[in-house]
Amino acid sequence: MLRAARASRGMVVAPHNLAAQSAVAVLREGGNAIEATIAGAAAIAVVYPHMNGVGGDGFWLIAAPGRPPLAIDGCGPTGAGVTPALYAASDAVAARGPRAANTVAGTVGGWQAAHDIAVSWGGRLPLSRLLEDAVHYAEAGFPTSESQSRTTAEKREELAVVSGFGALYLPGGAPPAPGARFANPALARTLRRLAEDGLDGFYRGALARDIAAGLAAAGAPVSAEDLAAYRPRRVTPLALALGGATVYNTPPPTQGVSSLMILGLLDRLDLAASPADGFAHVHAVVEATKQAFLEREGRLGDPAAMPVDAAAWLAPDLLDERARRIDPGHALPWPRAEPGGDTVWLGAIDAEGRAVSFIQSLYWEFGSGLTLPETGILWQNRGIGMALSGAGANRLAPRKRPFHTLNPPIARLADGAAMVYGCMGGEGQPQTQAALFSRIVTHGRDVQEAVTAPRWLLGRTWGEETASLKLESRFPADVVAALEAAGHAVEPVPPFSDLMGHAGVVLRRADGGLEGAADPRGDGAAAGY
Numbered sequence: 001m002l003r004a005a006r007a008s009r010g011m012v013v014a015p016h017n018l019a020a021q022s023a024v025a026v027l028r029e030g031g032n033a034i035e036a037t038i039a040g041a042a043a044i045a046v047v048y049p050h051m052n053g054v055g056g057d058g059f060w061l062i063a064a065p066g067r068p069p070l071a072i073d074g075c076g077p078t079g080a081g082v083t084p085a086l087y088a089a090s091d092a093v094a095a096r097g098p099r100a101a102n103t104v105a106g107t108v109g110g111w112q113a114a115h116d117i118a119v120s121w122g123g124r125l126p127l128s129r130l131l132e133d134a135v136h137y138a139e140a141g142f143p144t145s146e147s148q149s150r151t152t153a154e155k156r157e158e159l160a161v162v163s164g165f166g167a168l169y170l171p172g173g174a175p176p177a178p179g180a181r182f183a184n185p186a187l188a189r190t191l192r193r194l195a196e197d198g199l200d201g202f203y204r205g206a207l208a209r210d211i212a213a214g215l216a217a218a219g220a221p222v223s224a225e226d227l228a229a230y231r232p233r234r235v236t237p238l239a240l241a242l243g244g245a246t247v248y249n250t251p252p253p254t255q256g257v258s259s260l261m262i263l264g265l266l267d268r269l270d271l272a273a274s275p276a277d278g279f280a281h282v283h284a285v286v287e288a289t290k291q292a293f294l295e296r297e298g299r300l301g302d303p304a305a306m307p308v309d310a311a312a313w314l315a316p317d318l319l320d321e322r323a324r325r326i327d328p329g330h331a332l333p334w335p336r337a338e339p340g341g342d343t344v345w346l347g348a349i350d351a352e353g354r355a356v357s358f359i360q361s362l363y364w365e366f367g368s369g370l371t372l373p374e375t376g377i378l379w380q381n382r383g384i385g386m387a388l389s390g391a392g393a394n395r396l397a398p399r400k401r402p403f404h405t406l407n408p409p410i411a412r413l414a415d416g417a418a419m420v421y422g423c424m425g426g427e428g429q430p431q432t433q434a435a436l437f438s439r440i441v442t443h444g445r446d447v448q449e450a451v452t453a454p455r456w457l458l459g460r461t462w463g464e465e466t467a468s469l470k471l472e473s474r475f476p477a478d479v480v481a482a483l484e485a486a487g488h489a490v491e492p493v494p495p496f497s498d499l500m501g502h503a504g505v506v507l508r509r510a511d512g513g514l515e516g517a518a519d520p521r522g523d524g525a526a527a528g529y
Contacts, residue, residue, distance in 0.1 A: 004448040004507075004515035007528025011514040012036055012348040013504035015051070015424070015524035018142060019044035022133040023348060024527035031125045033350040034062065034118035037358050038111050040346050042134035045107075046187065047142045048523070049169070050151045050365050051424065052344045054190070054202070055372075055379040058107035058360030059250050060114050061237055061408045063418065064121070065353045069248045069410055073233040074110020074360075076103045076382075077302075077399045079222040080229075084388040084396050086221060093384050093396060097162050100368035101220040101379035103402060105202075107360045109232040112199035114356075121354065128195040135191045138376070141183035144176040145523045147498065151365050152176065163218040164371030165378075187376030203227045207375070214372030220379065229399070237410075240314050242267045244441055249409045252303040252393075256407035257310040259430040261292035261322070263437060264314060268323040276443040277453060277475070279482035280328070285434045286458050286469060286488065290332050291322040292430065301386075301393030302401040331487035334458065343406060343429075345422035347506040349514060355506070357408035357420040405429055413441065416510035423519075425501025428457045432503050440505070447505040448517035448526075455500040472497055496521045 005011070010027035014020040023040030031039070037060075045053045060072035082102045087093055094100040115127070152175035160166045166173070168184060176182050193207045201207040204227070212224035237248040240260040247263055249256030265288035274280035295313050299306060312318065325332075343361035361380070362368075368381035385403055386396040394403045405426045411419045419440070423432040432455060439450035454474035468491035471480060484490050493499055502522030507515045516526030 002449055002452060004446055004517050005526035005528055007514045007516070008512070009351045009529050010349065011506045011516045011526065011528035012040060012346065013506050013516045013518050013524065013526045014040050014044055014346045015344050015502040015504065015519065015522040016044050016048045016145065017523060017525035018047050018137065019346070020525040020527040023346070024529060026125060026130065027350055028529055029125065032118055032121050032123050032352070033348040033354045033356045034114050034121070035123050035125050035130055036348045036350065037346055037356045038115060039130045039133065041111065041358060041360060042131045042191065043137060044344050044346070046134045046137045046184065048145065048148065048344060049378060050148050051362070052360045053362055053378045054108050055105045055377040056107050056360055056362040056367060057105065057380060057382055057404065057406065058110040058358065059254060059404070059406050059408055060110055061248060061250060061357040061410050062114065062117060063248070063355045063410050069237050071235045071237040071250045072110050072113045073235050073250070074106040074113070075253055075401050075404055076106035076230055077401045078103050078383055078396065079226040080398045081223070082221050082383070082396065082398055087388060092388065093386055095364070095381060095384050096158055096369045098219040098370050099221065100381040100384060101215065101222060101370045102383040103380065104222055104226050104230045105380060106230065106232060108194070108199050108202040109230060113232040113234060115199065127199065131191050131195045135188050135195070138184045138188035138191060141181035144178055144180045144182045146178040147523060149175055149178045155365055159366055159369040162369035164373050165366070165369045167373065168371050168376070169366070184376045186374060190375045190377065203230050211372065211375055211377065214374050218370055218372070220370060238311060238314065240264050245411045245413045247409055247411045247437070250407050252306060252310050253301050253401045254404040254407040255296065255300060255430060256409070257300070257313050258292040258296050259407050259409060259433050261295060261313055261319065262288045262430050262434045264319040265291060265323045265326065266434060266438060268319060269326065271438060272442055276439050276445060277479070279479050281438065282456060282479065283331070283483060283486060284326065285431060285438065286456065287326045287332060288434070289431050289458055290334055291325060295322065298392045301403040305393040305400065307393070329486055343424035345408060345424060345504055347420035347422065347504055349418070349420065349506050349508045353418065353508055355410055355418055355420050355508070357410045357422055359406045359408040359422055361406055409433055411437065411441070417508060419505060419507045421503070421505040423501040423503040427459045428501050431456065431458060432501055436503060436505060440507070447507050447515050451503050451505060451517040451519050454495070457500055470499060472500060
């Protein structure tokens with residue numbers, strides 16, 4: 001996988017090959033990029049259940065040629081009864097179990113908002129067609145991925161005791177083996193109801209009542225009233241003009257502003273003369289990441305509670321000042337570490353050049369673990385990152401949207417090309433986005449080569465203890481030595497490590513040709529026609 005997949009009419013990338021095939025089939029049938037993404041999102045919600053699902057959140061960035069991009073915030077808020085008092089017996093929000101399922105799942109609402117736009121584009125494929133593959137895989141089963149099998153085994157001890165989890169995800173009392181057929185018939189029924197009654201049924205109507213009843217029976221603090229009050233939001237993306245592109249990303253509560261800040265800082269460091277993935281390149285991205293995260297610290301969350309407009313962090317004067325803090329030869333000490341998460345990113349570009357960058361997640365692997373037996377829905381634990389005290393934008397309160405690591409970007413390049421790209425992996429998302437953008441746009445590398453190349457991660461995922469600079473072992477020894485000499489606490493990890501997330505890219509060149517790249521670290525594919 002050293003060279004991009006190429007196509008001339010349409011291209012999709014997803015971190016599971018079955019989802020990619022579901023999406024490209026919709027393009028072949030005349031569907032547009034949004035319709036293809038909905039089909040891929042529904043399929044991957046079934047076949048990659050440890051990474052995402054209909055019980056999670058999602059964000060969209062959508063761009064049609066000649067028009068300003070737009071974004072959809074599919075983030076659900078906390079329930080009306082979710083207060084710090086709910087967790088008075090602990091010093092943190094619950095991580096697993098019913099009380100961790102404390103926010104409305106917004107991703108299906110995001111699908112609906114996106115579908116409305118797809119219809120305005122002339123989309124005519126019925127929901128029953130868009131959800132067809134997802135229903136089939138949930139009902140008839142699909143081959144368990146190695147990733148699902150391994151993750152289930154790793155998290156078995158903490159999740160087996162959570163309501164509904166073991167009955168579904170530990171068939172016969174054990175994790176499913178790689179390749180074993182895995183099915184979720186209850187979820188198939190839920191998806192079929194959504195296809196027949198409309199996606200809004202997740203929040204209002206008979207299905208919503210069944211979902212609310214399942215949450216109440218398990219003791220989760222999200223009610224029928226919370227579901228009915230939810231609406232996805234169409235919002236204006238953040239934008240940053242760089243030397244060779246304009247890059248767009250989602251506004252708060254996502255960390256899209258941090259991803260853009262990193263690119264803005266790198267633009268000021270002029271890395272074009274430095275080899276891709278050499279010391280200067282890696283060091284610069286890592287140090288830019290630190291500066292962006294310091295700016296965001298304690299201030300990024302529900303925009304209604306933020307003390308500052310995040311767009312102000314993209315002002316030239318602020319980026320100039322932050323760039324001056326970056327020492328080209330020495331690392332800033334970095335003791336802090338935040339939890340990460342697991343996610344899926346999908347990208348699609350259709351024959352008209354309409355582009356979608358989409359991401360959905362349960363947050364931690366398998367989210368809260370809470371599984372509703374009547375509907376087959378696994379609920380997210382996105383509220384785990386909210387604070388029980390203090391006055392920050394991410395302090396726990398009723399009907400408040402949590403901070404999101406999710407952030408799907410789109411870049412419009414100076415030569416007329418367009419690129420959708422993204423990655424799973426919590427705090428690793430902005431870092432991998434910067435690596436991909438600089439490799440492809442600054443250094444002109446093939447998109448698949450850029451995705452396959454060794455990666456790094458500053459910080460940790462939620463289950464690890466170290467906040468070091470993790471490097472895949474494929475980096476040259478001299479680069480590792482130079483990073484250590486500069487003061488980075490380097491920790492080697494195996495090649496093609498899942499820790500680095502599963503990335504993807506779809507590039508539409510100025511001449512209309514399409515190039516796609518999927519990550520060999522995952523189970524995905526770039527599918528075009």
